[in-house]
Amino acid sequence: MQKIYKFNQYVLEKYSTVWNTKIIWMLLASIVVHILFFIIGYLSHVNPVSLQKFEVKDDYFRDGMIFIHLIISILMIVGWLIMMFKNNAFKNFYPSSKSKLFLQFVQYFIIIFSCTTFYFSYMTGFKMFIKNKYPDKEMTSNIDVINKAMPFISQELNGYTLDNRKYPKLFNDLYCETNINEIDRSKKYFVYYNKVYQFYSLFSKVSYKKDKNNNYVFPEKVNRNLLAFSENKDNCEVFYFKKEVVDVSSYIKTTGLTYYNFSDVFYDNMLNNRVDYSKDIYHELTVEDDAKNYQNKMAFEVNKNVAELLDKKNPAEVEKLLTQFLKISKEFGIKNNLEAKEWTKMIVSPQNPNFEVRYFIRKFEKTTDGVDISDEFGYEEAVADSTAVVADNGTIVNDTVTIKTFNPEINKEISPEQFYKNNLTDYYYYTDNLKDALTNVDTMKSYDFFSENIHIYIWIAFFLSTFILSFRITGLKSLLFSLITAGVLTLAVTLLTVLYSVMVGGREEFFAVYFLLILSLFILAVPILKMNTFNKLITSIFVNISMNGFVLFVLLLFGIISLHQRAACRNTYEDCKTIVEYLDVKLSYIILVCGFVFIYLYTSILQKWKARPQ
Amino acid sequence: MTKHQERVAEVYHFFDNKDTVLGFRKLLDCAMDTQNMEIYKEAIELTDWKEQYPTYTEDLIEKSKILLQKIEKIPVKEHSLEKSVLRARNILKSYGSNRFSLGPVSMEINKGQVYGLVGENGNGKTTLLRILAKEICYNEGDLHYSFITAPKDEYDLRTKLVYIPQRTAKWYGSLKDNLKFVLANYGVKPEENETRTLMMIARLGLWNYKHLKWSELSSGYKMRFELARTLLRKPEILLLDEPLANLDVLAQQVILEDLKSIANSVNNPIALILSSQQLYEVEKVSDKVIFLKNGQYKDNSELKDTENDTLIIEIDTPNSREELLEVFNNFNLEKLNFNGGVYVAYFPAETEFYEVMAALGNAKAEIVYIRNISSSTRRFFVS
Numbered sequence: 001m002q003k004i005y006k007f008n009q010y011v012l013e014k015y016s017t018v019w020n021t022k023i024i025w026m027l028l029a030s031i032v033v034h035i036l037f038f039i040i041g042y043l044s045h046v047n048p049v050s051l052q053k054f055e056v057k058d059d060y061f062r063d064g065m066i067f068i069h070l071i072i073s074i075l076m077i078v079g080w081l082i083m084m085f086k087n088n089a090f091k092n093f094y095p096s097s098k099s100k101l102f103l104q105f106v107q108y109f110i111i112i113f114s115c116t117t118f119y120f121s122y123m124t125g126f127k128m129f130i131k132n133k134y135p136d137k138e139m140t141s142n143i144d145v146i147n148k149a150m151p152f153i154s155q156e157l158n159g160y161t162l163d164n165r166k167y168p169k170l171f172n173d174l175y176c177e178t179n180i181n182e183i184d185r186s187k188k189y190f191v192y193y194n195k196v197y198q199f200y201s202l203f204s205k206v207s208y209k210k211d212k213n214n215n216y217v218f219p220e221k222v223n224r225n226l227l228a229f230s231e232n233k234d235n236c237e238v239f240y241f242k243k244e245v246v247d248v249s250s251y252i253k254t255t256g257l258t259y260y261n262f263s264d265v266f267y268d269n270m271l272n273n274r275v276d277y278s279k280d281i282y283h284e285l286t287v288e289d290d291a292k293n294y295q296n297k298m299a300f301e302v303n304k305n306v307a308e309l310l311d312k313k314n315p316a317e318v319e320k321l322l323t324q325f326l327k328i329s330k331e332f333g334i335k336n337n338l339e340a341k342e343w344t345k346m347i348v349s350p351q352n353p354n355f356e357v358r359y360f361i362r363k364f365e366k367t368t369d370g371v372d373i374s375d376e377f378g379y380e381e382a383v384a385d386s387t388a389v390v391a392d393n394g395t396i397v398n399d400t401v402t403i404k405t406f407n408p409e410i411n412k413e414i415s416p417e418q419f420y421k422n423n424l425t426d427y428y429y430y431t432d433n434l435k436d437a438l439t440n441v442d443t444m445k446s447y448d449f450f451s452e453n454i455h456i457y458i459w460i461a462f463f464l465s466t467f468i469l470s471f472r473i474t475g476l477k478s479l480l481f482s483l484i485t486a487g488v489l490t491l492a493v494t495l496l497t498v499l500y501s502v503m504v505g506g507r508e509e510f511f512a513v514y515f516l517l518i519l520s521l522f523i524l525a526v527p528i529l530k531m532n533t534f535n536k537l538i539t540s541i542f543v544n545i546s547m548n549g550f551v552l553f554v555l556l557l558f559g560i561i562s563l564h565q566r567a568a569c570r571n572t573y574e575d576c577k578t579i580v581e582y583l584d585v586k587l588s589y590i591i592l593v594c595g596f597v598f599i600y601l602y603t604s605i606l607q608k609w610k611a612r613p614q
Numbered sequence: 615m616t617k618h619q620e621r622v623a624e625v626y627h628f629f630d631n632k633d634t635v636l637g638f639r640k641l642l643d644c645a646m647d648t649q650n651m652e653i654y655k656e657a658i659e660l661t662d663w664k665e666q667y668p669t670y671t672e673d674l675i676e677k678s679k680i681l682l683q684k685i686e687k688i689p690v691k692e693h694s695l696e697k698s699v700l701r702a703r704n705i706l707k708s709y710g711s712n713r714f715s716l717g718p719v720s721m722e723i724n725k726g727q728v729y730g731l732v733g734e735n736g737n738g739k740t741t742l743l744r745i746l747a748k749e750i751c752y753n754e755g756d757l758h759y760s761f762i763t764a765p766k767d768e769y770d771l772r773t774k775l776v777y778i779p780q781r782t783a784k785w786y787g788s789l790k791d792n793l794k795f796v797l798a799n800y801g802v803k804p805e806e807n808e809t810r811t812l813m814m815i816a817r818l819g820l821w822n823y824k825h826l827k828w829s830e831l832s833s834g835y836k837m838r839f840e841l842a843r844t845l846l847r848k849p850e851i852l853l854l855d856e857p858l859a860n861l862d863v864l865a866q867q868v869i870l871e872d873l874k875s876i877a878n879s880v881n882n883p884i885a886l887i888l889s890s891q892q893l894y895e896v897e898k899v900s901d902k903v904i905f906l907k908n909g910q911y912k913d914n915s916e917l918k919d920t921e922n923d924t925l926i927i928e929i930d931t932p933n934s935r936e937e938l939l940e941v942f943n944n945f946n947l948e949k950l951n952f953n954g955g956v957y958v959a960y961f962p963a964e965t966e967f968y969e970v971m972a973a974l975g976n977a978k979a980e981i982v983y984i985r986n987i988s989s990s991t992r993r994f995f996v997s
Contacts, residue, residue, distance in 0.1 A: 009794070009808070010804075012791060012794050012795060012798055012807075013794065013797075013798055013804035013805075013807040013808070014798075014804045015798075016795055016798030016799050019795070019798070020795070085786070086786035086787040087786070087787065087792065087795050089795070089799045093769075093772045093773045093775075094773065094796065094799035094800065094847075095770070095773050095799060095800060095801070096769065096773075096799075607767065607768075607769035608767070608768060608769065610769060610772070611748075611767070611768035611769040611771065611772045612768070613745075613748050613749060613750050613751040614749065614750045614751065
């Protein structure tokens with residue numbers, strides 16, 4: 001205690017403003033709280049199960065940490081204000097200078113900023129934990145194992161149908177037509193219950209020209225019916241057309257559900273990033289197509305891996321993969337009752353030379369109350385693709401009528417849905433949880449929580465600082481009057497704008513912003529140019545509104561410019577960005593710098609106001 | 615012999631007469647004038663010792679004299695008192711629609727002078743003080759200040775105009791820290807801060823109160839702490855509104871004496887203007903007494919020139935008017951007023967005060983209080 005007292009006295013004698021603002025103690029206190037939040041953040045997701053939900057990065061706001069944060073911040077700031085308000089050199093007319101007042105303001109800003117930004121410490125701790133617990137290298141190998149083993153978690157029918165086939169490479173280059181109205185019956189096609197598959201080779205046409213609706217022009221001299229799909233590139237669109245049917249029957253051992261067909265990429269970080277974080281709306285299509293190509297490549301790899309593994313016909317190798325997978329699942333705390341040996345038997349057996357899918361695994365544990373969610377999931381997803389087909393002329397054609405021309409025996413065959421139900425085992429594996437966990441780990445690693453959230457905290461600190469400075473300079477009475485005046489002015493602007501829109505109409509936003517601009521200029525000008533025109537209390541209202549509202553005034557200026565820019569390019573299809581859109585987050589920093597410069601320059605006005613007799 | 619040495623000699627005299635109470639205060643004044651930190655430290659030590667052993671008078675005198683010897687040797691820079699620090703010319707202030715108007719007031723005050731501002735409630739004392747402190751504006755006239763260093767701007771000027779209102783604001787936190795905060799803001803060297811603060815605490819007799827909280831202090835000590843805070847600002851002009859309010863008679867005399875001797879400092883003289891209802895006490899210490907009635911200015915210098923052709927005596931007696939008239943039968947009494955509590959008798963200029971007293975004595979009149987107020991502003995109150 002003696003040492004603290006001595007240190008305090010030292011600071012008081014040498015740096016009176018620092019002693020008054022208690023910045024050293026406040027920073028020390030906030031460092032302690034920051035460390036605490038860092039530790040909480042680090043330990044918050046020690047249990048891997050906590051990662052198995054949507055958007056773990058927002059847990060801070062969902063799990064109540066934000067309330068603890070708010071309470072601590074409020075307590076710290078209130079305590080600090082009580083301590084700081086004990087002394088006020090400026091109010092007592094002790095010698096002061098521009099820089100002294102400005103530094104006081106900067107100290108308020110630093111204190112409030114440090115007392116309100118525990119979120120960053122929590123997230124840093126959380127991110128560090130994720131990086132330490134799930135290193136990149138280990139994650140890459142884990143995801144590799146997961147993607148290799150995923151084909152064997154037979155939970156949905158769709159993944160195992162023929163149209164998923166990517167390997168050998170031939171399949172990857174072909175287009176699989178599944179629309180029964182488009183099938184060329186004179187060529188080779190494949191039938192599985194109510195689905196028909198026909199493989200086509202492709203040719204492409206590139207279009208660089210755009211029509212007036214900003215779409216690429218469809219290539220001339222090509223039959224629109226032949227279009228398979230198209231891809232958007234940076235400055236063109238590539239249209240792919242069906243060329244001719246390719247007979248791939250030598251590669252197809254069964255047209256039914258087989259592990260050989262599986263090519264879904266269960267998880268890939270690159271895809272996760274590309275799809276979820278493509279914010280730039282102007283390049284979204286390109287990014288998506290880019291991602292599609294990548295996904296295609298990955299799908300080929302998955303299919304190739306399955307095929308190669310199965311071709312070895314070695315149960316031990318499959319079992320080894322599944323054991324590895326279950327070990328990883330355990331690390332991630334994924335709920336399941338799979339057992340590698342039994343599971344391998346479900347896949348590899350001498351009675352199943354074509355590795356057809358014969359058993360299904362539930363997505364959820366079988367419930368005892370009779371409601372089996374797995375049943376519903378499996379059933380729905382199994383039939384999703386095969387109920388109806390839209391014909392060219394837009395009418396809906398019931399495919400069970402036409403399917404008979406392809407598969408006359410369809411009524412005698414067991415439906416995939418029934419097949420799924422019959423072969424659904426009691427084994428379960430929570431694949432969605434695994435996907436969430438993997439997504440969350442990668443998202444957390446790359447999540448730039450700082451840039452995304454810093455501005456809100458900067459502005460909270462800035463506005464609170466100007467508010468406190470106003471209180472310290474002009475006192476409570478002036479501040480309350482200023483608040484009332486600001487409220488009345490806002491109301492007046494709103495009412496006048498409404499009145500204008502009712503009576504005159506059109507371009508109300510211009511009326512509102514210019515009215516605000518004139519009002520702001522008047523408020524700013526009075527203390528600067530005509531300090532002695534009004535009495536001291538009224539001038540203090542102008543001073544307070546200027547101090548607290550200057551940054552909003554700068555924002556208003558940018559808003560006016562941007563409004564004019566938008567109006568200027570309203571009738572063109574040009575890609576014209578307004579200044580606000582162009583500057584984006586930089587605008588926040590620009591206004592912040594303007595705010596600080598203004599406060600520095602305004603300190604002389606504050607001194608002038610204070611020195612004025614009543 | 616310099617002024618400083620004269621002051622030190624006076625202090626020796628006090629100690630020779632064993633008047634340690636006043637002597638010690640004067641000793642601290644001399645010590646403060648030296649602006650020497652070593653002397654300050656010794657004075658602080660001595661104060662501490664004195665408070666620990668309040669009954670050891672002989673030892674105190676001996677120790678004090680040793681310190682005085684050291685103080686005497688330190689050269690003290692004398693400050694010029696010639697130039698007036700404040701000059702007001704025809705200051706006029708009116709409130710609202712001619713409800714009250716003050717002035718015109720013209721005055722000038724030099725450093726080292728003490729002006730008393732008297733008058734009944736609501737006659738403009740506080741208004742005048744606040745105008746002089748630039749707290750409120752005036753309608754007409756000129757106000758001019760001249761300080762050792764010219765103020766850079768209006769705010770800088772306000773830092774030099776030290777005004778203590780009648781009701782001072784509450785202090786928060788440690789009293790000593792509040793005082794040190796003042797010095798730190800005034801750019802006093804960090805190593806001198808503690809010493810100067812303690813010295814001021816010692817000088818204003820606050821040694822045993824420095825660890826208390828503001829709420830634990832009596833109003834008299836609150837005023838003393840406020841004075842300490844003010845004096846640490848080294849003001850060249852000090853404006854005090856009713857500093858004697860809420861103080862007992864003895865405390866009033868002590869604080870006035872303190873103010874007078876602080877204002878008269880050799881090294882750092884202060885021009886002091888104080889308002890008060892305690893006319894007698896204020897007149898005793900003031901170089902000039904200003905009387906305000908309905909905002910109109912009068913001061914006691916006028917009395918000597920124009921109106922001092924009458925002997926005016928204030929008498930408090932249980933005797934009746936008739937009995938008094940009988941006693942003054944031979945005195946050519948001009949008038950005898952009774953304003954409820956006291957009689958005020960007006961005699962021609964040639965009448966002597968002692969003759970009136972003798973007549974009262976001879977008549978065996980019962981006198982509670984008698985005072986010649988011919989040259990006191992008291993006559994403005996009773997007339």
